[in-house]
Amino acid sequence: MKTYKIALLPGDGIGRDVTAAAWAVLEKAAQSNGFSLDATSYPWSCDYYLENGSMMPADGIETLRSFDAILLGAVGWPAKVPDSVSLHGLLLPIRKAFVQYANIRPHRLLPGVQGPLRSDGFDILCIRENTEGEYSGAGGRVHQGTDNEVAVETSIFTRTGVERILRFGFEKARARSGKLASVTKSNAQKYSMVFWDEITQKLSAEYPDVEVTSYHIDAMAARMVMAPDSLDVVVASNLFGDILTDLGAAIQGGLGFAASANINPDRSAPSMFEPVHGSAPDIAHLGIANPIAAIWSGAMMLEHLGEAATAARVMASIEATTARGIGAIPGKDKTDVITASVLSVLG
Amino acid sequence: MKTYKIALLPGDGIGRDVTAAAWAVLEKAAQSNGFSLDATSYPWSCDYYLENGSMMPADGIETLRSFDAILLGAVGWPAKVPDSVSLHGLLLPIRKAFVQYANIRPHRLLPGVQGPLRSDGFDILCIRENTEGEYSGAGGRVHQGTDNEVAVETSIFTRTGVERILRFGFEKARARSGKLASVTKSNAQKYSMVFWDEITQKLSAEYPDVEVTSYHIDAMAARMVMAPDSLDVVVASNLFGDILTDLGAAIQGGLGFAASANINPDRSAPSMFEPVHGSAPDIAHLGIANPIAAIWSGAMMLEHLGEAATAARVMASIEATTARGIGAIPGKDKTDVITASVLSVLG
Numbered sequence: 001m002k003t004y005k006i007a008l009l010p011g012d013g014i015g016r017d018v019t020a021a022a023w024a025v026l027e028k029a030a031q032s033n034g035f036s037l038d039a040t041s042y043p044w045s046c047d048y049y050l051e052n053g054s055m056m057p058a059d060g061i062e063t064l065r066s067f068d069a070i071l072l073g074a075v076g077w078p079a080k081v082p083d084s085v086s087l088h089g090l091l092l093p094i095r096k097a098f099v100q101y102a103n104i105r106p107h108r109l110l111p112g113v114q115g116p117l118r119s120d121g122f123d124i125l126c127i128r129e130n131t132e133g134e135y136s137g138a139g140g141r142v143h144q145g146t147d148n149e150v151a152v153e154t155s156i157f158t159r160t161g162v163e164r165i166l167r168f169g170f171e172k173a174r175a176r177s178g179k180l181a182s183v184t185k186s187n188a189q190k191y192s193m194v195f196w197d198e199i200t201q202k203l204s205a206e207y208p209d210v211e212v213t214s215y216h217i218d219a220m221a222a223r224m225v226m227a228p229d230s231l232d233v234v235v236a237s238n239l240f241g242d243i244l245t246d247l248g249a250a251i252q253g254g255l256g257f258a259a260s261a262n263i264n265p266d267r268s269a270p271s272m273f274e275p276v277h278g279s280a281p282d283i284a285h286l287g288i289a290n291p292i293a294a295i296w297s298g299a300m301m302l303e304h305l306g307e308a309a310t311a312a313r314v315m316a317s318i319e320a321t322t323a324r325g326i327g328a329i330p331g332k333d334k335t336d337v338i339t340a341s342v343l344s345v346l347g
Numbered sequence: 348m349k350t351y352k353i354a355l356l357p358g359d360g361i362g363r364d365v366t367a368a369a370w371a372v373l374e375k376a377a378q379s380n381g382f383s384l385d386a387t388s389y390p391w392s393c394d395y396y397l398e399n400g401s402m403m404p405a406d407g408i409e410t411l412r413s414f415d416a417i418l419l420g421a422v423g424w425p426a427k428v429p430d431s432v433s434l435h436g437l438l439l440p441i442r443k444a445f446v447q448y449a450n451i452r453p454h455r456l457l458p459g460v461q462g463p464l465r466s467d468g469f470d471i472l473c474i475r476e477n478t479e480g481e482y483s484g485a486g487g488r489v490h491q492g493t494d495n496e497v498a499v500e501t502s503i504f505t506r507t508g509v510e511r512i513l514r515f516g517f518e519k520a521r522a523r524s525g526k527l528a529s530v531t532k533s534n535a536q537k538y539s540m541v542f543w544d545e546i547t548q549k550l551s552a553e554y555p556d557v558e559v560t561s562y563h564i565d566a567m568a569a570r571m572v573m574a575p576d577s578l579d580v581v582v583a584s585n586l587f588g589d590i591l592t593d594l595g596a597a598i599q600g601g602l603g604f605a606a607s608a609n610i611n612p613d614r615s616a617p618s619m620f621e622p623v624h625g626s627a628p629d630i631a632h633l634g635i636a637n638p639i640a641a642i643w644s645g646a647m648m649l650e651h652l653g654e655a656a657t658a659a660r661v662m663a664s665i666e667a668t669t670a671r672g673i674g675a676i677p678g679k680d681k682t683d684v685i686t687a688s689v690l691s692v693l694g
């Protein structure tokens with residue numbers, strides 16, 4: 001039987017709750033479709049940090065490298081460890097080390113889910129650059145604590161980094177409606193964002209069948225709310241993609257429904273799948289986190305592993321669940337009720 | 348009779364259309380309230396650039412300095428002059444040179460206006476830092492045009508700059524509901540945004556009556572759509588404020604309703620008032636731009652000049668107009684119909 005080796009990183013807070021739920025669904029889906037998933041779980045988290053002084057062992061990245069994929073819950077618990085430490089010690093290094101440069105986030109309303117917008121006919125695929133740009137971690141502070149203090153934070157964009165994510169966007173657009181929206185702020189950031197726009201222009205010559213439009217991030221944020229149905233594939237930098245995908249999560253009814261895949265398109269290292277939501281310490285382990293975003297992320301993992309039919313079955317089970325109203329209203333149903341429904345539809 | 352000297356900068360595209368409309372309203376409002384507005388109009392714009400090689404004369408800033416306030420339409424016409432040239436040659440230098448560090452943008456639904464959200468009970472005041480941060484214009488590119496090219500863009504935050512905008516935010520919050528939301532991305536940008544969060548913490552000790560909460564920009568964007576009524580005063584950096592205020596414009600029904608004030612709180616130089624929208628070349632001079640954002644910005648100017656009662660009368664005239672459905676639906680009414688209605692209510 002075909003077996004995939006999966007590293008489970010439940011992480012912190014509700015990350016643990018939703019990973020357990022997603023895993024139950026994925027295991028069952030695999031079993032009844034003739035393959036198996038072999039999980040190894042690692043306790044890397046803020047609790048781990050408090051005991052060991054680091055978010056993961058020194059050889060953490062090397063340990064993960066041998067897996068076929070990584071399923072992550074959520075990282076961070078600010079009351080225990082500052083986010084700037086926990087996230088830079090676990091989540092962000094994995095994205096970078098494994099060159100998971102394409103962060104894919106689908107935004108559409110599941111059946112039975114009511115979003116905050118009056119209009120609900122949209123199906124947006126956000127492609128977020130995931131390894132450089134505004135998240136380069138380059139910067140510093142001088143005259144710390146004095147009136148004269150200055151902090152700088154430098155965004156670093158490389159042609160390689162920008163070109164590959166744009167190319168990924170063009171390919172996705174080609175496979176969907178042929179419409180690509182590229183998001184910058186080149187009217188205010190004249191180095192990084194003008195650079196991005198130039199590369200977009202250059203690549204567009206290679207994709208004459210794709211209609212690419214450049215938007216400023218402010219205009220795009222407004223458009224996602226005023227005319228989301230005018231968008232299809234949206235490609236953006238690390239920070240802009242982060243903002244737009246939380247907005248995307250909002251219009252699709254909330255973070256409980258927002259799935260994501262951190263993809264290494266060359267398959268030179270494992271890809272990682274995680275719900276967009278955070279660890280939500282306030283509701284951790286109360287059994288009330290919505291596992292749908294995590295299960296959906298798991299479906300994206302199956303698809304990436306080449307098990308598209310099984311991925312589609314998981315998605316159909318999620319959709320049948322929300323269509324019945326289960327898990328469709330944030331906060332209404334318990335984690336295990338939603339999970340049980342997905343499992344039972346799965347048959 | 349008390350006279351205020353106003354510099355008019357209609358700028359490009361619909362900037363000219365809406366400035367004319369706003370001026371008609373402001374003049375009439377002044378007349379019937381015992382003061383006068385003395386306008387000097389400057390043609391600085393992309394057309395000016397094409398003729399003169401710069402967006403304004405070398406002594407442009409000095410020329411503007413002697414005015415009591417500046418009323419601006421919109422700057423930019425990318426088909427004529429790249430935005431990175433036009434905006435860095437006119438709009439952004441004024442904000443910086445005159446230390447207009449507080450960009451104030453109110454977001455609420457005018458009567459009769461239907462926004463894109465199902466929920467419409469919100470009244471948000473965004474305070475955007477306007478002189479530094481992500482708009483510092485610091486950066487560069489190496490190995491231009493090669494595969495090895497790298498572009499960097501550096502955000503520069505000074506303690507002076509961050510402290511004064513946060514203080515402005517705390518004061519506004521104190522004058523309103525006592526609730527302040529401060530927006531950063533300190534989980535990913537560990538120099539600039541952690542710095543901002545630290546200063547927020549420090550200042551909060553001075554404002555025990557203000558309840559301040561820090562949000563990440565992604566979470567705030569989602570919140571503005573999912574629970575806008577949970578927000579009151581929101582303070583953010585230059586870029587984050589830019590994004591949030593276009594989102595604010597969207598939830599208030601569109602850019603035709605979004606007003607703004609670029610304030611120099613120390614009054615050491617003139618403040619500038621402008622609609623949030625751009626120059627919209629595609630509809631320039633067709634007589635169909637909505638002048639409400641510009642008129643509202645004019646009301647903010649009157650308030651800043653100390654003519655609060657007249658400002659309130661202008662706002663009431665806008666509200667009576669939209670309540671009748673005039674100007675309430677984007678694209679429905681012509682500029683002069685909307686302006687005529689505001690003028691006639693003004694009496």
Ligand SMILES: CC(C)[C@H](C(=O)O)[C@@H](O)C(=O)O
Nearest residue numbers: 076087242276278534535565
């Ligand atoms: C936790 C945080 C650093 C992260 C990000 O901004 O990338 C999260 O918001 C996300 O979108 O995955």
Ligand SMILES: CC(C)[C@H](C(=O)O)[C@@H](O)C(=O)O
Nearest residue numbers: 187188218423434589623625
């Ligand atoms: C035109 C552009 C540079 C400007 C900005 O980003 O500041 C505009 O979007 C605004 O919000 O006033």
